[in-house]
Structures are given as structure tokens and as C-alpha cells.
Amino acid sequence: MGAALGVQAVSVSFGGVRALSEVSFDVPPGQVCGVIGPNGAGKTTLFDVISGLRRPTSGSVRVGGRDLTGVPAVRRARGGLRRTFQRTQVFGRLTVADNVLAAMEWRGGGGGLLADLAGRPARRRLERARRERVDEVLALCGLTEVRDAYAIALPVGRRRLVELARALADGPALLLLDEPTSGLDADQTARLREVVGALDTTILLVEHDMGFVMGVCDRLVVLDLGRVIASGTPAEIRDDPAVRAAYLG
Numbered sequence: 644m645g646a647a648l649g650v651q652a653v654s655v656s657f658g659g660v661r662a663l664s665e666v667s668f669d670v671p672p673g674q675v676c677g678v679i680g681p682n683g684a685g686k687t688t689l690f691d692v693i694s695g696l697r698r699p700t701s702g703s704v705r706v707g708g709r710d711l712t713g714v715p716a717v718r719r720a721r722g723g724l725r726r727t728f729q730r731t732q733v734f735g736r737l738t739v740a741d742n743v744l745a746a747m748e749w750r751g752g753g754g755g756l757l758a759d760l761a762g763r764p765a766r767r768r769l770e771r772a773r774r775e776r777v778d779e780v781l782a783l784c785g786l787t788e789v790r791d792a793y794a795i796a797l798p799v800g801r802r803r804l805v806e807l808a809r810a811l812a813d814g815p816a817l818l819l820l821d822e823p824t825s826g827l828d829a830d831q832t833a834r835l836r837e838v839v840g841a842l843d844t845t846i847l848l849v850e851h852d853m854g855f856v857m858g859v860c861d862r863l864v865v866l867d868l869g870r871v872i873a874s875g876t877p878a879e880i881r882d883d884p885a886v887r888a889a890y891l892g
């Protein structure tokens with residue numbers, strides 16, 4: 644099986660500024676890959692290109708073998724791409740379980756007109772399958788005990804997990820996590836690290852908390868001034884002289 648994510652020679656220019664220069668890397672299925680680099684390195688720009696918010700000046704992005712380079716952000720979900728944001732996006736007035744269920748229905752997980760045409764028994768089966776998937780995802784994210792709580796009543800760490808559960812609901816090919824630990828305390832960060840580490844979903848994340856990055860990622864890609872200056876396992880990256888130089892200036 645090929646890479647879950649393939650970034651090939653992606654460049655982005657803003658006028659005279661080259662935010663990304665010929666950035667290439669692959670993420671194999673099931674791996675967690677972190678993108679790190681000093682301020683202004685191009686991390687946000689790279690995320691925007693992969694999620695479709697910005698079109699690269701040149702280069703391509705493939706998810707699950709499919710070229711998504713020209714596909715608008717709203718349609719990338721069909722290519723199996725999900726993203727979470729720095730500010731949590733959950734429905735406060737829904738329960739935790741209904742938040743996850745809504746994520747499936749919103750993405751048209753096989754219900755709607757087709758299920759109506761197929762008749763009510765089929766619809767009930769589908770409903771049951773969905774409920775089972777909700778329970779499975781809640782268990783994966785350590786949310787079973789709060790499944791019936793309103794999302795608004797949860798502390799931010801738990802809400803972050805609800806957002807993660809929503810993104811996982813229909814088995815994404817690739818999940819992008821944008822600064823997943825922002826706003827979390829040490830305990831919440833440790834819990835998120837445990838949950839993310841146990842998933843078998845392919846994940847690309849941008850994160851400033853180096854402890855979290857080093858603990859949860861299988862591989863790291865290091866950007867500096869728009870270029871990949873190193874990639875490898877956390878241990879390799881920690882000992883890389885070019886990375887040390889970039890961070891220490």
C-alpha cells in the first residue's frame with residue numbers, strides 16, 4: 644500500500660516571500676507525523692495547502708493515492724481528509740454522543756435518501772451500525788463515561804477529545820491536527836497523548852509542545868524558512884545538528 648499522504652515538491656510564494664520551497668515528504672498509513680520548525684518556518688502554510696485552504700504555486704498533494712491538489716477544501720472530506728482546529732469546534736448543546744453522531748450524518752455516511760429508498764429495516768440496521776460506531780469512537784477517545792453529558796459542560800481538554808472523536812467518526816484516511824494541545828494543561832495533554840498514540844489513523848500534526856511531539860510522533864518533518872531541513876524519527880531529529888542550529892538561531 645502506498646503513502647496515506649504524499650506531499651510532492653510543494654512551493655508557495657507570497658509575492659517575494661517563499662513560504663514553502665519544494666517541500667516533499669510521505670506519511671505511511673497508520674503513522675503519526677509531526678511538522679515542527681521555528682516561527683515563520685511555513686507550518687501553517689503547509690497545513691493550509693494540505694487541507695485545501697491555499698493552492699500551492701507548484702507541487703501536488705495526494706491523500707490515499709488520490710491527487711487532491713486542485714480540490715476545494717469543502718470537498719476534501721470526500722477524499723477522506725479531516726481537520727481539527729486550534730479553537731475547538733463542537734456543538735455545545737448536544738451531548739457528547741450526539742456530537743459524534745452528527746459528524747457522521749453531516750458527512751452523509753450512507754443515510755438520507757438512499758436509506759429511505761432501501762426501506763425501514765435497512766434504515767434501522769444503518770442506525771444501529773452508526774450507534775455502534777459512536778460507542779466505539781467514544782471508547783477510543785476515553786469519552787464513554789461522559790457520553791450523555793452536554794459538550795458545553797466539559798472542560799476544554801475533554802472538548803478537544805470530543806472534536807477528535809467527531810473527526811474520527813467515519814474513519815478518515817488522513818487526520819490533520821492543528822496545535823492539538825493548545826489550551827490544555829499538563830494532565831489533559833498527557834491524556835490526549837495517550838489517545839492519539841493508541842489510534843491507528845494516519846495523522847499529521849503541527850504542535851509547539853516538544854514533549855508531546857516527541858512522545859506521540861513516529862516521524863517528524865522539520866521546516867525552516869520554507870524548506871525541509873530534516874526528517875526522521877524523534878530520536879534522529881533530536882540529535883540533528885541542522886535542527887539544533889535552526890532552533891538556536
Ligand SMILES: Nc1ncnc2c1ncn2[C@@H]1O[C@H](COP(=O)(O)OP(=O)(O)OP(=O)(O)O)[C@@H](O)[C@H]1O
Binds near residue numbers: 660
Ligand atoms: N498571507 C500571507 N501573505 C504574505 N506572507 C505570508 C502570508 N502567510 C504567511 N506568510 C509568510 O510565509 C512564511 C511562513 O509563514 P507560516 O505562517 O506558514 O509559518 P509558521 O511556521 O506557521 O509560523 P508560526 O509558528 O509563527 O505559526 C512567513 O515568512 C510568513 O510571514
